[in-house]
Amino acid sequence: MNDLNVIPVLLLILLGVVLGGMAVMVTLVLHWRRRGVFLGSQAGVSSLQFFPSFHPPHVVFQHRPAAWLAIRSRNLDAVQVALGLNNPRPCSWIEGIVREQKFFIAPAVNGWIIVVGSGLPDASDDVDVTFRFLLDLSRKLGQVQYFAANRVLGHHAWARVEAGRVVRAYAWAGQTLWNQGVKTRAELELGLKCFRYFEGPGRMSFGQTDVIALNTEKVPLLAARWSLDPASIDERLLVRSHGIAEAP
Helix, strand or coil, rough: CCCCHHHHHHHHHHHHHHHHHHHHHHHHHHHHHHHCCCCCCCCCHHHHHCCCCCCCCCCCCCCCCEEEEEEECCCCHHHHHHHCCCCEEEEHHHHHHHHHCEEEEEECCEEEEEEEECCCCCEEEEEHHHHHHHHHHHHHCCCCEEEEEECCEEEEEEEEEEEEEEEEEECCCCCCCEEEEEEHHHHHHHCCCCCCCCCCCCCCCCCCCCHHHHHHHHHHHHHHHHCCCHHHHHHHHHCEEEEECCCC
């Protein structure tokens, strides 16, 4: 093969390499855009800060917390004082959710402040501690709502407390731990099953609906009716917002 014949072959090879590289880059960009966070960001910072044209919603609470509070307030400082944070510090949404915190007080959204963290009580462990915690917080802040859902165990709970008074509460962990107040309209419309004390679903037959699993799955829907479902929050509203955190 002479030099004149080699040149077109080399050009074709070069063109193939260029087109192949472009295809790889397009695939990576689409992959990163679907994930919502660029892999090159090692500090856990949202890609929105570097690429504002990308706006994937619901990145912050993509994995809904197992338990959270919804507090009717816009005053983060008041919530901080009521929770008694010892070493509070400003904290971004991403850091507040990704890193383990004793408490993370999120910025207010539509008049509600979401609180998550290991410092929240677990009704399935000790419902009395949960009861006292919510009453004390409500006396200081007004309306406080509590939600918990463990899909693995089927444990679930919800409570609405206003001015130190339980308006409605229900908790299940293998048995009814707490059932107080009149069932709300939202619970009725969602078809939530709330067993009386010492009552249970009984033995399930083949094809029967698992009411415990359904209750657990519907906790976020109830939260959305009562106040706010954390997973429904759009990160585009929160890129520049900071909350308050206390490390464990």
